[in-house]
Amino acid sequence: MSERFYITTAIDYVNGRPHLGHAYEKVITDVIARSRRSLGEQVFFLTGLDEHGQKVQQAAAAEGREPQVYCDDIARAFRELATSLNLTLDDFVRTTESRHRTVVQAILAKLHREGRFRVGTYEGWYSPKEETFLTEKDRLPDGSFPAVYGQVNPLVESNYFFPLQPYQQWLIDHIESHPDFVYPDYRRNEVLGFLKKEPLEDLCISRPKSRLAWGIPLPFDPDYVTYVWFDALTNYVTVPASMGDATAAGPIGLPVDPGAPSLWPAIHVIGKDILKFHAVYWPIMLHAAGIPIPRQILAHGWWQKDGQKLSKSTGNVVDPHVVINEWGVDAFRYYLVRELDIGPDGNWTDSGFSARYHAELANGLGNLVNRSLKMLKSYRAGRIPAPSTDLASAAAGAAEAVAKAYRAYELQGALVAAWELVDRANKFVEETAPFKLAKDPSQAARLDEILYSLVESCRILAVLLWPVIPETAGKIYAQLGSPGVPDSFASSAWGGLQEGQMVGEPLPLFPRKDAPVKK
């Protein structure tokens, strides 16, 4: 079966409601997914949830509920977010699903069979009250532990470990010979620096069931569950492997379906905080299991609000639902993508959001579409004139630059490139003054040419911008009276509007929301 562009977000831990950070990662991943589809690739877009672990077990217990019931509740909120964000998901994986357990256990069983694990002991200070190990950092200045931990005892715990060192040089070689493996490049340098600095420590991959019940049992030792790495990271393989993708399922002995889509290996979109797990642990886990490692890891930055870290406790948060309800999903998506590239941190300010909304969406794109359509409506009764080419080369240039940027994951750059056409078309109105020509019947032919170039530019903008603002792109098509959805880059070629087509009702795409200027 044909190869797909398989792209994933990190799976979210279900210890809280979704917030700006969750939304951001999903939006940029969706924009990449949509842009690749538009450019003609077959895409598979996966996101999901990480539902095991002590925090979930404790949170559920605190509410007097079964962990699975607790997870189902949170999962509903994340699925709602996915819907609100207009994500084009192909699947949604949860680590408590049986398909996931099957894949995790298959990988663990294979590695165990081949002697990749060792049993070791961990010694430390343990708080039975908080069910956690404490470190020297947890000590108060006087050497005691804070009262919240209750009685703290030294404890020796036996666990399974996965030695990583045998793969360290292999991984260094791979990253050096594949410059695109980690994006952006400065993140790649960080990973290499880390790898070259000192030997990798063995990874502890289990927890005794007595201490942590809410997890996937080790297939070779029922007294233990697997701990975070082999559970959470494996989600990316779960879907391809359980569908029968030979590349993912074959090496770990799961059934292969020749008709299954060829997904693996994936492109992972993650936050910079979990880069090490994805760029170091995860490739080594896969390599040891005989599965090809990911194609690429894209590490994005974090958002702040008003220069401060997002924090539930201080109330310094941005609720995606609130913004979407007030401004629309496309304005939200647009701001996240336009404000920063994949890599750097961003700073959300309500005034910055409003400024971009008004200057770029309302006054720029929205007004261009509106003025173009209204002129066509009043001067030509809404009938598209014969094709002309005034703005054809500007549109072609923009389309080329936008496509190039999308392919390079330069989403901000794609918007900047598209807006060059917005600006060019707005200037074109001033240069040619169709509203003056309309008063002179002898200029009718020239007016036709100008009007065609304007509405055709609007149509092409809908195609170029569809990956970022799909709802608006659809509205532009509808207002132009064009059938279908602007979801294919191929239709950005000049001349798509046909003479005689009747346009629909011009309505503002992004109504201004600030008070009329006074002062």
Place this chain on the structure above:
RNA sequence: GCCAGAGUAGCUCAGCGGUAGAGCAGAGGACUCAUAAGCCUUUGGUCGGGGGUUCGAUUCCCUCCUCUGGCACCA
């Protein structure tokens, strides 16, 4: 502490050997198709401090200061 990176107009940033640029914000103007939007013009900077190399440095080197990121959990 160690390792990177950054400090340039009010804000966000580009430039990286020949005495500074963009977008936004601010100011002025001509127009009127349009969401009082759009268009044109324009005010802003001893390019973090100090030293050095050079005919000449924002651009190279040294040093100091400040900030950010990574080295340890967190989208």
